[in-house]
Every structure is written in C-alpha cells, then in structure tokens.
Amino acid sequence: MKIAVMGAMPEEIEPLLDRMDGYKRVDYAKNSYYLASYKGLELVIAYSKIGKVFASLTAATMIEKFGATKLLFSGVAGAIDENLKIGDLIVATKLCQHDLDITAFGHPYGYVPEGSVYVRADEELINIAKDAASEKNILLKEGIIATGDQFVADEERKRFIAKTFKADAIEMEGASVAVVCDSLDIPFFILRSISDSADMDAGFNFEEFLESSAKISADFVIGMLDIIAK
C-alpha cells in the first residue's frame, strides 16, 4: 500500500517531510514528488502548486504514476462557519466546486452533466481522523468544503458560497482532488487548518498564519499515519 500525502504550497508539505524517516525526490511533469518512508509506511508526498488544475494533475500523478492507493490532503483554508477560528481543524465530509457555473442552462451551481455537486470523502479515513483527534484531545470539526480558483477575501462572495453550498470552509484544491480520487476509486481525505476568514483581512491573516496553520494540519496527518502504521 502506498499512501499519497499532498498539499498545494511548499509550506503545507515541509512539516511532513521533516518528519519522514527518509525520502528521495523524483521530478515529473514540472513538479517534484518525494518517495518517503515513515514507520514502515510507503508514502509519496508532493505539493501541487495552487488551484484546481495543478491539484488535479498532482493527485492523478500520485495515483497513476506513483501507485498511491489512498490520498490524504493537508493544508490551510479560509473559514466560512463563524465558529471556525484561526488554527482550528476541519475535515471535509464532502466537497464542491463553488466556481463551476452552467446555471444558464438551468443546472444548479457546482453541477455539470455526469458529475455531481458534492463528492463525499472516505468514511474510514474520517474515522481514523476522529480516533487521532480523540487520542490527542484535539477538536476536529467536520463540514463541507467549497473549492474554487479564487482566493476569497470578500464578504459578499463568502455569503454566496455559504448560502449556495452550505459550506463551512473554502480553499482552492480539495474538490478537484476529490473528483480525481472518486473517478479513480481511490479513498481520499481532505484536512485543513484555518488561516483566515475569507474576509477583508484574509490576505493579511493568510500571510501571518499560513505557516503555523499548515503545521497544525501536517502534525495531525502525522498522527493519522501513526495510527495507520500500527
């Protein structure tokens, strides 16, 4: 079994690589993939670069070229749910693309023919996350994550996404990874730690908290790998 662990930005995977027993870099498709070992587990680790297209390419590459049979995503997100504060962890129960719009043809937001508005994450992996959270007494929220090719720093856009998709958090990769994994029948898991609230201050907060929140998420994924390795 090979497990893919991906992020979007270097800051999201560096704390993971730091914890590996060893790794070697393989360059492919203008990106770097790290073949790593951790407590006897075989991993492939990479950051995709930002947005749905790069994230899809990386997820598909980890599965099709590197043979990953499960995928865990670790990173940061903007909060939509007011109860989510900077540093809090949220795991996606399901994900949607908030910027996918063929409503001109009477379809709902986020829907295209032969697709679905939401893609569900793997329940077994979510259960492992719950075990990791209770073991370490960490608060782990579950919710809907909305993905789009926009850094949202705008109350109005945020309200639209909240209302249309009942989303709790927003980011730029999760739903595209979900579509790839679902299509290829690979169990996946998307974890995010809050870096900002997708409002006026989002840019500023993001820059301040990217590193610390990315580490909170990465540390949690390490805790999950500890359980999987047992």
Ligand code: 3QA
């Ligand atoms: C934002 C990162 C992208 O990979 C999505 C962070 C946190 N807050 C968000 C928000 N809206 C959407 N997504 C997010 N990630 C990249 S833009 C900054 C690039 O800086 C989640 C996320 N409010 C590069 C330096 O120039």
